[in-house]
Amino acid sequence: MSPADLPALTIAELQSVLRRREISPREVLDALRARIEKVEPKIDAYLSIDFDAALKEAEKVDVDLPLGGVPIAIKDIINITGQPCTCASKILRGYRAPYDATVIRKLRAAGAIPFGKTNMDEFAMGSSTENSSVKLTHNPWDLSRVPGGSSGGSAAAVAADAAFGALGTDTGGSIRQPAALSGIVGLKPTYGRVSRFGVTAFASSLDQVGPLTKTVRDGALIMNAMAGHDPQDSTSLNEPVPDYTASLGRELKGIRLGLPKEYMIEGIDAQVRSAIEAALKHFASLGAEIVNVSLPHTEYGIAVYYFLATAEASANLARFDGVRYGHRAENPCDILDHYGRTREEGFGPEVKRRIILGTYVLSSGYYDAYYLRAQKVRELIRQDFAKAFEKVDAIVSPTSPVPAFKLGERTADPLQMYLADIFTNTANLAGICGISVPCGFANVDGKQLPIGLQLLGKALDEARLFKIAHAYEQSTGWHKARPPIET
Amino acid sequence: MNETSGIDVAYVAKLARLNLSDEETRLFQRQLGDVLKYAEKLREVDVSHVEATAHAVPVFNVFREDEPRDWFTAEQALSNAPQKANNLFIVTKVVE
Secondary structure, eight states, X not given: OOXXXXXXXXXXXXXXXXXXXXXXXXXXXXXXXXXXXXXXXXXXXXXXXXXXXXXXXXXXXXXXXXXXXXXXXXXXXBOOTTSBOOTTOGGGTTOBOXXXXXXXXXXXXXXXXXXEEEOOSGGGOXXXXXXXXXXOOOBTTBTTBOOOSSSHHHHHHHHXXXXXXXXXXXXXXXXXXXXXXXXSEEEEOOTTSSOOTTBOOSSTTTOEEEEEXXXXXXXXXXXXXXXXXXXXXXXXXXXXXXXXXXXXXXXXXXXXXXEEGGGOOTTSOXXXXXXXXXXXXXXXXXXXXXXXXXXXTXXXXXXXXXXXXXXXXXXXXXXXXSSSSSOOOSSOSXXXXXXHHHHHHHSOHHHHHHHHHHHHHHSTTTIIIIIIHHHHHHHHHHHHHHHHHHHOSEEEEESSSSSOXXXXXXXXXXXXXXXXXXXXXXHHXXXXXXXXXXXXXXXXXXXXXXXXXXXEEOTTOHXXXXXXXXXXXXXXXXXXXXXXXXX | OOOTTOOOHHHHHHHTTOOOOHHHHHHHHHHHHHHHHHGGGGGGSOOXXXXXXXXXSOOOOOOOOOOOXXXXXXXXXXXXXXXXXXXXXXXXXXXO
């Protein structure tokens, strides 16, 4: 195999050539580096890359481990000892992590090589990666469009074969939505399935780490290495981790898929709608049964999400005060000036907006009306899903109501940007798992833009989501398409 | 939820220890007014018999033994300090 062909491999394919000793982990890294040098000027997916550290790891890695010798890109919100971890924020410019996140420790134990940090919306707040304080990331399918967000760097890198797989985080859709817009697979695990230790907190009751990959099987392989209980995250679930690749097959006989009537809203793009309708027919041909379900509180999801996520963010981001790490304003005249200017200079507009909204909904006189009421509606949303999962194995929807939008198109109106998460953020509120898998293309201005299909499963039912998504992927082949980035 | 458009961005910014320019204050006042207006729909929902959910997956009373273990050295903890001396953080004066 010629080195130039290596970066297009899936993780599973890369493993087999590594294990047959046809190539070495060093050759893999060299080939990946060449690919990144070629496409990175076009997509700008990475914030930092440390090939020297990666090559040292490659020298001693055991390729027979589950992910032995596989380089993985990491969203710049996850701490790796000695590497920058900026959350794409000016307030963390120059910060170097003094410790490893648990997910990094576990990936390394499985032989994976974390080699670079990917661009994102600042502190994971956004749906387009345009809120990065560093640079814009471009969608490999159309460089004038967003890759989605907030894990947009991870999604663009994987889509452009500039990473074999990547980690992202998903608080309201930040793995699934960029996966959909970039034409790859993204899984948000059940809340508590993957440790959050060492992952900079945005909204602690909603955040989860998950994989962005070229195929469903690759996502299952990363989850095998990464899922499980962590004594250092008191919200991580102490439940056994199955082999997520064990259930992957081609048949879906007996599987019941729910179609929520509330999801067929007006704002869905016509080409997205027809792709989902075609996918439903395809699922039926694989033996699945399509069942109508109702999630009556869907329309409240965005409002609930923005109250709870901003409230938690305003508390979590209080730690950025210029005392122990990060930016500090020069020559403060007193402590209030120190805090006020440090945070003014360090945070970007969207982060400031959310700190203000979150502080407001938690403030005296508004707590009951906003925060507490939102928590109660959250419980109703959770109950909606519990009832639906009595009837069905998984719920089907578009991942995003629209394909990738133009850079700059939505930045002026935060509310419009928030509505991009309409199909994804209820899964975070309910704590369940969800996956996005490619299901076709929209033809827009002569460009092919990927469309994502979302499958939601009940808590800890990742294995079944992988099974359904894999059978769909392998029988449709959408995942084989590659963006026209070479020219 | 009586005063949904009643957010006073300048006041909340003080609570959040976050200085804003006049321009940002005006912009956020308008944008967050829109967000709060959109969120008024939460008032329609009958929540009189619902308990609030703080976490979707209930996990209670996670304890560990209170034993010393390896953790950061002072050097590691100070490795990103904006200002430090004698193994300590230098902070802005907080008392008169």
